[in-house]
Amino acid sequence: MTYLGARGNTATQMTKLERELTYEKLGEWTSLDKMMTEQIDMYLSKIKLDKNYDLGDILRNMRMSDAFSQSEADFRRRELYGIEAINDFVGVIEANEAVYHDILQLWAYFVVTMDLLTISNGSFALDLFKKLNESSKGENIFFSPWSISTGLAMVYLGARGNTATEMAEVLHFKKEEKTVVSPPSSNPSRGRPRKRKMEPEQNETREIHVGFKTLLSAINKPNKNYELKTANRLYEEKTFPLIQRYLQLAKKFYCAEPQAVNFRTAAEQARKKINSWVTNQTEGTIQDLLPTGSVDSRTALVLVNAIYFKGKWEKQFIKENTFERPFRVSKTKTKPVQMMFLKDMFKILCMDTMKLKIIELPYIKNELSMFILLPDDISDSTTGLELLERELTYEKLAEWTSPDRMAKVEVEMYLPRIQLEEGYDLKLTLSSMGMPDAFSPGQADFTGLSDKKDLFLSKIFHKPFVEVNEEGTEAAAATGIVIAERAHLKAIKFKADHPFLFFIRHNKTKSILFFGKFCSP
Structure with missing residues (x-):
C-alpha cells in the first residue's frame, strides 16, 4: 500500500499524514468500500532500504518498561526480561515485488529461550x-x-x-x-499459519x-x-x-x-x-x-x-605499580605473589550479611566482564570462603551482580597476577x-x-x-547494604590478598564462560 500526497509542499503534507495517522484511519481508508479500481499511469521509483533498529528504548518509552526490567518482568512466573528488541527491515521493491523480513516475533522466542538456557x-x-x-x-x-x-x-x-x-x-x-x-x-502464508513439521x-x-x-x-x-x-x-x-x-x-x-x-x-x-x-x-x-x-x-x-x-581490561593496570606482596592462603600462612594495583571507578557491591565484596572488572567496551567475589577476611584456619561456597546459588549470583545492585565508586584495587x-x-x-x-x-x-x-x-x-595480568586476561579450556554512588565517599579498598572466587561473563547473554577459585598461588 502506497500513499502519495497531492502536488504542493510534500514535506508538509507528509508531516500532517504522520501526525494524523492512526490504525483506525488506515483501516478505514484502505477498506474495499472506500477504494476503487481505475486505469492510471503508475510511476514508482526503485527502493532499497536496509535499516536496523534497537527497539529497547523505544518500547520502554511506549510504556512497556517492565518487560525489559530484570526485577519487574513477569513472563508467567519466569525470571525473564527482554535483553534487547531488534527489528531488522530489509525491503527491496522492483515493479510489484517486495521482500520484508520482520524478526520481532523471533526476538520474543529467542529471548525467552536464551534466558531460560x-x-x-x-x-x-x-x-x-x-x-x-x-x-x-x-x-x-x-x-x-x-x-x-x-x-x-x-x-x-x-x-x-x-x-x-x-x-x-x-x-x-x-x-x-x-x-x-x-x-x-x-515462509508464512496469508491464511492460517502452517504447522512446522518436526521429528x-x-x-x-x-x-x-x-x-x-x-x-x-x-x-x-x-x-x-x-x-x-x-x-x-x-x-x-x-x-x-x-x-x-x-x-x-x-x-x-x-x-x-x-x-x-x-x-x-x-x-x-x-x-x-x-x-x-x-x-x-x-x-x-x-x-x-x-x-x-x-x-x-x-x-x-x-x-x-x-x-x-x-x-584487555577497559581500565588497565600499570605495570610499574606491580610489586611482590604476600597472599594469605590461610590465617597463618602466606605465599608471595605479583600484586597489581589500580585506583579507579568500578562497580562494587558490599554485603554485610555475607561479609563479602563483589567487584566487576570490565573488558574493553564492557561486552565481557570478570567478577571477583572476595570475603572480607579470614577469621580462622580455613580459606575464608566457606560461608560463600555454602550459600552460593546461581539465583543469588545473578541478583548480586545485577546492574541495579552494584554501585560505581572509587576503588583501590589490588589483584594478583594469575596463571592457572x-x-x-x-x-x-x-x-x-x-x-x-x-x-x-x-x-x-x-x-x-x-x-x-x-x-x-x-x-x-x-x-x-x-592468565590474568596488567593488560587483561587470556583464557582457554578444552541481601546486603549497597554503597550508593557519591563523589565524596572515601575510596573503597578491594584487596584480593586472600582466597577468592571469580568468573568471566559474556554480558549480553549473561553466560558464565569461565569460573574459578584462587586460593593457592
Whole structure:
C-alpha cells in the first residue's frame, strides 16, 4: 500500500499524514468500500532500504518498561526480561515485488529461550563448582561451564530414555511449566499459519538446542575488541557410525561435525589428532589435552570441548605499580605473589550479611566482564570462603551482580597476577552428580546418536587455562547494604590478598564462560 500526497509542499503534507495517522484511519481508508479500481499511469521509483533498529528504548518509552526490567518482568512466573528488541527491515521493491523480513516475533522466542538456557547453564556451573570443590579443598579450581554445558548438550541431542532424563536433570534442562513462544514460519502464508513439521524426538527438546544455537552465534560473533571462540567435537570409534539425522542436527545447532577415528587399532594416532585440533582451536594455549594412555582400543566415544578468550581490561593496570606482596592462603600462612594495583571507578557491591565484596572488572567496551567475589577476611584456619561456597546459588549470583545492585565508586584495587592450568576427567564427577547411565556400557542409551545399542560415553576431558595480568586476561579450556554512588565517599579498598572466587561473563547473554577459585598461588 502506497500513499502519495497531492502536488504542493510534500514535506508538509507528509508531516500532517504522520501526525494524523492512526490504525483506525488506515483501516478505514484502505477498506474495499472506500477504494476503487481505475486505469492510471503508475510511476514508482526503485527502493532499497536496509535499516536496523534497537527497539529497547523505544518500547520502554511506549510504556512497556517492565518487560525489559530484570526485577519487574513477569513472563508467567519466569525470571525473564527482554535483553534487547531488534527489528531488522530489509525491503527491496522492483515493479510489484517486495521482500520484508520482520524478526520481532523471533526476538520474543529467542529471548525467552536464551534466558531460560542461561539460567540452566548457570545453575549447572554452580553445581559443578561445588562438586569439584568437594575434592579440591585448599586447591585452585578453574573450568569453563559454558564449554562443558555445550559439549554435553551435543551428546544430549542423541540421548534417549533414562540416559536423557538423567542428563536433563544434571544440566537443569527441566521442562516443568516451560512455555516457549514458537518462531514464525520462514515462509508464512496469508491464511492460517502452517504447522512446522518436526521429528518426534525434537518436540520435547528442540527449544534447548535452538537456544544453544543462538547463544553460540552471539558468543562466537567476531569482535575487534576481544578474541572469543568456542568449538566442540565428538570423536567416535569408526565402527560405531553416527546416524545421518544426528549429524544433520549436530551441524545445524552446534556447528559440529563429529569425527570418526580408529581407536580400535590406532588409538595413539587418534589421540594425537584430537590434541592437535584442541591446540589449534585454543591458539596453542592447551597442549596435550589427552595424556598418553587416556584412550585405547576399548574407547568408543570421546567428547572434547574447547574455548578460547583473550581480552584487555577497559581500565588497565600499570605495570610499574606491580610489586611482590604476600597472599594469605590461610590465617597463618602466606605465599608471595605479583600484586597489581589500580585506583579507579568500578562497580562494587558490599554485603554485610555475607561479609563479602563483589567487584566487576570490565573488558574493553564492557561486552565481557570478570567478577571477583572476595570475603572480607579470614577469621580462622580455613580459606575464608566457606560461608560463600555454602550459600552460593546461581539465583543469588545473578541478583548480586545485577546492574541495579552494584554501585560505581572509587576503588583501590589490588589483584594478583594469575596463571592457572587445570585438567579434569569429568566422568566420575558428572556420574556422581546424577547421570551415571551415560557412562555405563549396560545402561547408556544413545540410540538417537548411533544404531549401535552398546555405545556409551567413555571419557570427558576438560583442560582449561587462564592468565590474568596488567593488560587483561587470556583464557582457554578444552541481601546486603549497597554503597550508593557519591563523589565524596572515601575510596573503597578491594584487596584480593586472600582466597577468592571469580568468573568471566559474556554480558549480553549473561553466560558464565569461565569460573574459578584462587586460593593457592
